[in-house]
Amino acid sequence: MNKPGITMVVLAACALAGWLTVAGADGVQTLRGADVATADQAPAEKPVTGKRPGRQQPIERGFDGQPPLIPHAVENFDEITSADNQCLSCHGLDVFEKKQAPRVGDSHLGMGDGGAPQVVDNARWFCTQCHVPQHDAPPLVENDFEGQRTPAGAAR
Numbered sequence: 058m059n060k061p062g063i064t065m066v067v068l069a070a071c072a073l074a075g076w077l078t079v080a081g082a083d084g085v086q087t088l089r090g091a092d093v094a095t096a097d098q099a100p101a102e103k104p105v106t107g108k109r110p111g112r113q114q115p116i117e118r119g120f121d122g123q124p125p126l127i128p129h130a131v132e133n134f135d136e137i138t139s140a141d142n143q144c145l146s147c148h149g150l151d152v153f154e155k156k157q158a159p160r161v162g163d164s165h166l167g168m169g170d171g172g173a174p175q176v177v178d179n180a181r182w183f184c185t186q187c188h189v190p191q192h193d194a195p196p197l198v199e200n201d202f203e204g205q206r207t208p209a210g211a212a213r
């Protein structure tokens with residue numbers, strides 16, 4: 058190939074590459090609807106759907122062993138620290154009946170000092186590590202997950 062021929066090929070390749078870059082980025086959106094070329098935007102913080110504890114039905118569990126979802130609001134509770142846990146002011150062993158709140162699961166209990174009485178085990182102290190409140194946020198992609206629970210009374 059002569060010299061002008063090579064130049065033509067190089068120019069054509071550059072033009073094609075440029076066109077592909079523009080065409081590739083044009084109109085492609087992230088799942089959140091932003092342009093792919095821009096920095097990912099944090100979604101707006103949505104309020105939780107639940108209201109004050111005592112007004113909600115429990116949310117159906119999707120599978121055996123699932124930590125139940127928190128049906129009520131949690132925004133106004135104090136942060137859980139190594140010393141304080143407001144969740145236990147309703148769900149704790151000594152108060153749940155009076156507060157008409159579900160009691161923490163048996164699996165959450167460990168032995169207190171000296172063997173008795175039973176207390177919430179340290180491994181279960183940070184409740185929101187496993188239990189999460191709910192937001193009205195439709196899934197970004199279609200999802201036809203159907204929970205499969207062992208029927209009540211069946212052997213586990």
Ligand code: HEC
Pocket residue numbers: 109110111112113114115116124125126127128129131134143144145146147148156157158159184185188
């Ligand atoms: C003021 C009392 C109160 C406080 C504080 C509270 N809860 Fe609740 N919780 C309830 C009541 C009552 C229910 C029953 C559902 C309802 O009425 O909202 C419930 C339901 C739940 C459930 C659902 C249980 C199930 O079997 O489906 C979970 C999980 C839960 N709470 C976790 C928490 C966590 C974690 C915290 C702390 C961040 C917390 N709760 C703080 C009263 C309380």
Ligand code: HEC
Pocket residue numbers: 122123124125142144145148159160161162163164165177180181182183184185186187188
């Ligand atoms: C390591 C994960 C984990 C942590 C931490 C945890 N939970 Fe749970 N929780 C579960 C799972 C899993 C279940 C369902 C099975 C069971 O009862 O063990 C459950 C069940 C429950 C239930 C329903 C009990 C029932 O009999 O249906 C309540 C209420 C609850 N947890 C409250 C709490 C509170 C309050 C805390 C904090 C003190 C907490 N959990 C910490 C995993 C956790």
